[in-house]
Amino acid sequence: MSESLADLHLHLYGAIPASLWHDLIAGRDINWHDYERAFAAAYGRHVDMAGVLGQCDRNSSQWRRHFEFGSDDAGNFDRFQAKFNLLISSSALAGLDGSASPWRAVELELDRVVDGLAHQQRRHGVDYAEYRMMFGPRHSPATVERAARRICYAMGQQSATTMRLALSLPRADPWPMWGVVQAVLASDVGSSLTAIDFCGTEEGFPPQALAGVLADVHRFNARHPDRAIATLVHVGESYRDKTLESAVRWVHQAAVGGAHRLGHALALGIDPQRHRDQTRHESPAERLDQIAYDLEHAVELRRFGVRVDIDELGRERLQRQAQSPRQSIAVHYDQDRVDQVRRRQEFAIHALRDRGTIIEVCPTSNYRIAGLTHWPQHPLPRFLAAGLRVVVGSDDPGLLGTSLRQELSLVGSEIGVTATQCDALVAQAWAARSECLAGRRGVG
Ligand SMILES: [Zn+2]
Structure with a gap:
């Protein structure tokens, strides 16, 4: 390496x-x-x-x-x-409520956090690090802007390791915070802000709902190439409220909606066999979204061996539209249904490959947070075999007690990625820095 x-x-x-x-x-x-x-x-x-x-x-x-x-x-x-x-x-940020703001304590904390992380990355030999930051619902846009500018300022002071910020926007209503992002980008420290992100709880927030703001980011990039930013979405990490089919669809739709990189996307590649003989549930609204997706992609899905009966879907749609939104639809996974999910994954994986969408894989995080029970369950080898663009990240290395080097070591020792593939993952990450994906002017 x-x-x-x-x-x-x-x-x-x-x-x-x-x-x-x-x-x-x-x-x-x-x-x-x-x-x-x-x-x-x-x-x-x-x-x-x-x-x-x-x-x-x-x-x-x-x-x-x-x-x-x-x-x-x-x-x-x-x-x-x-x-x-x-x-x-x-955190000192917990004391910020927009009124009696102990700003000095917040600035000191942010400065020490950025400085401490920069030195740690240097010790680990990491040359470039992108950090996402999600502020709380109690933090006003003005508070977020001031804190984000301070983080960008502190990052700009670091010389040993290049540090970049991605502001995480609330999935429920990203627009006010998107305004904050644009204000920070227009400021004298805006060069350190290179992406927006969506993280936190996925359930209840379909990626289609993000398409509007993602499209606006791409329009912004066209107008401001010197401040262009990438779009990052955590998706397919946790999907307890839906069927496997819908979970696969969410990953595909996040990419179609305009995300440059997808965080985790486990639903796209985890072997559905582990769900054999299980029953999962979803709402009629989720099922209606799935029906619309199947009808839209019927030709391509069939090409991958997925059965799509257009007449039957049309009848079911009428039935679901008449259902109460509070009803729950149960789906049982017998072997045939498991096989069909695998084919749907193949279709979506190929669609993402053709788009050039990048998947961020964070092995320790996936193991501890997303509930993998054996390393061979990790979909990374499947992603690589299909030619998907993949990068390895460490997610929350402080909380998880890990580092990028440890994660790269794990993909070799536990997930079975070859040394050559590992080198390619490292090179891929360098090429997939947000400022490069966004086409920011002046970035080599
Ligand atoms: Zn994450």
């Missing part, structure tokens, strides 16, 4: 190592109530965080156990979110 290393899938706060966060919050007066309540709900036990922090040294294994989302914690997104809440609850 002699080429330049780029980590393209990182979350700013999830990247913070346990020791750095201990340095930042020790001695602070922190209200742990919300964190302790969420932790108890997800883990079924109480934790006294003020007591833990008082007892633990910054490098102690006890502190790391509380801070990190380790293999013992693995299982689902709720447990991960509970651990992430430790950061949210104790």
Whole structure:
């Protein structure tokens, strides 16, 4: 691995190592109530965080156990979110409510976070790192703009490692925050902001709903090539509220909607055999979206061996339209249905390959958060065999106790990717930096 290393899938706060966060919050007066309540709900036990922090040294294994989302914690997104809440609850950003703003504390925290991460990446030999940042629903657009500008400023001060910011927009209503992004881009620190992202809970937020804002970003890029940004969407990581068919469709639709890179996209490639004999449920609205998709792509789907009966779908559509939105549709996965899902995945994988869409694979995150139980279940080899463009990222390396080098090592040792393929993944990441994908003027 002699080429330049780029980590393209990182979350700013999830990247913070346990020791750095201990340095930042020790001695602070922190209200742990919300964190302790969420932790108890997800883990079924109480934790006294003020007591833990008082007892633990910054490098102690006890502190790391509380801070990190380790293999013992693995299982689902709720447990991960509970651990992430430790950061949210104790951040100086939690004190910002738009009125009596302790801005000095926030700026100091952001400066130390960016500086600490830059030095850590340098130690790991990472030359370029893109960090996503999601602000909370209580943060006003003015607050987000001020904090984002500070992050961009701090990133611009770093010389050892190139750092870039991607602002994460709320899936429910991205437009106000898209306005914030444009204001930051127009500022003197806008060169450090190179993408928007959608992360957090997927369920309930169909990617089709993002198509409007993604199209607006592409129009913005055409008007402002010196500030063009990439579009990143987490999709197909968690899909508990829908059928496998719909989960595959969501990944495809996120790409069609204009995303440059897709985070995780596990639903696109995980072997559906693991769902054999299971029953899944979805809403009539989800099923209607699936019917519309099948009718739109009937010819191509059939080419991949998917059965599409247009008359039958037309009849079912009338029936579903008459159903109450609160009804739940049950789908059972026998062997035939499993085989059909696999064919649908093939169709969508080829569609993404033809579009040049890039998949971001984060192995440790996938294993612990998305519920893989064996490394061979990871779809990375299938993606590579199909010729998809893939990059490896570390997602939340602080919370997960990992690094880009560890993730690249895992894809070889546990997922079975060859050394040649691994080198190609490293090169792919360098080529898939947001500023390159967006075609930002002046970027080599
Ligand atoms: Zn992520």
